[in-house]
Amino acid sequence: MSGGSGPLAGRYRSVALDLDGTVYLEDEVVPAAPGALRAVRELGVKLAFVTNNAMRPPAAVVEKLSGLGIKATVEEVLTSSQATVTLLGGEAALRGKGVLVVGGAGLREAMAGAGARLLEPAAWRDAEIVTAGLDPELTYEKARAAVLAIAAGARFVGSNPDPSLPTPEGPWPGAGAVLAFLSTASGHRPEIAGKPERAMFEAIAAALGPGRRLMVGDRVDTDLAGARALGWDTALVLTGVTQPRDLLDAAVVPDHVLADVGGLMDPPGPEVRVDGEDDGRLRALAERDGAKVGSLTVAGDGDRARLEELRVEPEDRGHLVGTRLLLAAAVRLREAGARRLDADLGRLCGDGQDGRGGRGGRGDRGGRGGRSDLDGLRAFLRRLGFEGDGQQLGRNLAPATR
Numbered sequence: 001m002s003g004g005s006g007p008l009a010g011r012y013r014s015v016a017l018d019l020d021g022t023v024y025l026e027d028e029v030v031p032a033a034p035g036a037l038r039a040v041r042e043l044g045v046k047l048a049f050v051t052n053n054a055m056r057p058p059a060a061v062v063e064k065l066s067g068l069g070i071k072a073t074v075e076e077v078l079t080s081s082q083a084t085v086t087l088l089g090g091e092a093a094l095r096g097k098g099v100l101v102v103g104g105a106g107l108r109e110a111m112a113g114a115g116a117r118l119l120e121p122a123a124w125r126d127a128e129i130v131t132a133g134l135d136p137e138l139t140y141e142k143a144r145a146a147v148l149a150i151a152a153g154a155r156f157v158g159s160n161p162d163p164s165l166p167t168p169e170g171p172w173p174g175a176g177a178v179l180a181f182l183s184t185a186s187g188h189r190p191e192i193a194g195k196p197e198r199a200m201f202e203a204i205a206a207a208l209g210p211g212r213r214l215m216v217g218d219r220v221d222t223d224l225a226g227a228r229a230l231g232w233d234t235a236l237v238l239t240g241v242t243q244p245r246d247l248l249d250a251a252v253v254p255d256h257v258l259a260d261v262g263g264l265m266d267p268p269g270p271e272v273r274v275d276g277e278d279d280g281r282l283r284a285l286a287e288r289d290g291a292k293v294g295s296l297t298v299a300g301d302g303d304r305a306r307l308e309e310l311r312v313e314p315e316d317r318g319h320l321v322g323t324r325l326l327l328a329a330a331v332r333l334r335e336a337g338a339r340r341l342d343a344d345l346g347r348l349c350g351d352g353q354d355g356r357g358g359r360g361g362r363g364d365r366g367g368r369g370g371r372s373d374l375d376g377l378r379a380f381l382r383r384l385g386f387e388g389d390g391q392q393l394g395r396n397l398a399p400a401t402r
Contacts, residue, residue, distance in 0.1 A: 007043065008256060009264040012233070013211025014046035016204050018195075019061070020053055021166040021218035021240015022261060024068055028168050030239050032262030034069035039265050047076055048208050050215075052160035052194040052222060054081040054133035054175065055104030078204055080159040080175075080194030081110035084131055086203055087157060087193040091115050098126040100154070102146050102178065103133035107159055121145035125152065132182055132190065133159030133175040143181065150186040160194030162222060166240040195219075196226030205230065216261060218242050220250045228252065237261060245385040247323065248330040248341075249398040257320050257327065270294065270321060274328045281308070282332060284325045286316075296325040298333065298341070305333050307343040310377075326384060334397050343381055345391040349374045 009015055017023055023033045040047065049061065049072050056064070058077040065072045084107065088094055095115030100123075101108050111131060112118055119127055121141050127149035135142070150156045158179040164171035179190050194200050195217075205213070213232045217223020218240025227234050235256035238244055247257075256269060270288040282305075286294035293316045297309040312321045333341065378393065386393040 005267055007039075007265040008235070008268045009040045009045050009214070010043050011212070011268065012045060012214040014048065014208040015040060015214045015216060015264065016048040016050050016208065016227070016232075017261070018215075018217035018219070018223045018240075019049055019051040022216060022223075022237050023049070023065070023070065025240065026165075026167040029068035029070070030260050032260045036262045036265050037070055041071070046208055047072075048204055049077045050195070050200075050204055051078075052080045052162050052175065052200075053165070054079055054084070054107040054110075054159035054194070055136065057081070057106045057109045060106070075207065078200070078207060079106055079110075080133065080200065081106040083197070083200040083203055084133075084157055084159050084193040085110050085114045087191065087197075087199050088114075088129065088131075088155075094129075097128050098123070099129045099131060100124055100127040100146055100149050101131050102138065102142050102182070103131065103135050103159060103175075104137075107131060107133050124149040127152075127154045129155045129157065130182075131157050131159065132178055134165065134173075135178060138178065143185070146182055147185040150182065150188050156182070156186070156188050156190045158190035158192050158194075160222070161192050161196075162194075162219070164241065166218065171241070195222040196229070198226070198229065201226050201230050201232075216258075216264070220252060220254065224254055225252070235263070237263070244323065244383045247327055248384055248395065250327060250331065253324075253328050253331050257324050259320065269319060269324065270316070272324050272328050274332045276332075282329060282336075284329050286312075286321050286325055288316075294321040294325055296322075296329055298329050300333065300336065300338060303337055303339040305338045305341045307341060307348065310348060322380065323384065330397055334399070338397055339399070340394055340396050341386075342392070342394040343386060345374050345378055345381075345393065349377060 058074045061077045062072050062074055091114045097116050098119050099111050099116040100119045101111055124145040130146050130149050159175055161176040162174040163176035165174040183189050215227030215232050216235045218237050224234040233255045235258055236254040237258045237260055239260045270286040270293050272286045274284045276282055282298045284296040294312040299306045299308050310322055381393050386395040388394055
């Protein structure tokens with residue numbers, strides 16, 4: 001999508017927002033979120049608040065959002081607990097079934113609300129289903145009962161696969177960590193209800209209704225992968241699990257990269273495209289309304305690649321243009337078998353001696369030339385995970401996923 005005037009959110013009929021890492025971090029709101037989401041509503045755009053966290057029922061999520069200054073209704077909240085009920089066939093299939101729950105109040109209430117019989121750990125032999133998610137009161141007794149029930153043939157369903165939960169102090173173990181524990185011990189893999197699985201996104205689509213949709217989240221592997229599979233546009237925010245240093249390891253390129261949800265009210269960024277050339281170089285170009293605002297050139301040599309040019313027009317610096325160019329290039333390089341990307345700051349900024357003149361190696365930020373230009377580029381690349389001393393920096397690229 002090309003850039004242009006008017007806010008990004010205004011190009012969509014509805015916007016679905018992940019919560020943890022996107023709207024808030026544990027009990028701290030992302031500062032830009034209240035004002036931005038209020039402004040999105042004023043555009044007439046529908047909102048859905050979507051979380052893989054199964055601990056809280058929708059009413060509790062609404063209460064939390066209200067306490068953080070964000071308006072929401074129960075109907076606008078969709079959790080992986082609700083998706084779990086859907087995956088298990090709804091009330092018609094669950095009524096009277098014995099269910100052993102390893103999870104918080106949200107998952108327990110969803111199962112009970114659908115008519116299931118909630119079992120205590122001692123009654124594991126009666127379990128027809130084991131549902132598991134993030135459980136802040138997880139004990140060995142609970143885990144042991146769940147593993148015994150799964151091994152005995154109970155259906156094993158996980159609320160979501162997120163391995164960690166972003167918090168201001170760092171990552172906490174998430175539902176995926178609990179599932180890995182139970183799976184390792186029982187020898188059985190769970191079915192997954194939440195993002196990125198289709199059931200969750202079909203529930204979101206039903207709540208939002210028809211029209212063009214945008215999914216906003218902090219995880220490429222769950223928030224964005226599931227939405228893309230249904231043809232939605234995607235926006236990655238850098239306030240949660242995915243930090244700038246992790247960005248070049250993303251398996252796919254989001255349609256938009258935003259510093260935070262406040263970017264929903266900014267004009268869309270430029271369109272970025274990547275082309276291979278006959279000379280073996282890979283080139284990426286950022287364009288807005290037909291005008292070039294940034295460019296990148298990479299030369300490949302087997303499993304190593306070298307950044308030869310990174311240029312962003314002065315008025316577009318500080319808006320993640322350079323970041324998006326490098327992300328698009330990294331995805332293509334990884335698909336081609338590259339395992340490392342190197343950068344010579346001297347070459348990028350000039351003649352390799354004092355950083356003056358030459359190729360214009362300015363990323364998202366940078367000075368007016370010379371030493372400040374080189375220092376700005378070094379800081380920019382290090383934020384994206386490049387390491388090294390002096391003018392030679394490099395970064396390993398994660399293997400391509402299949």
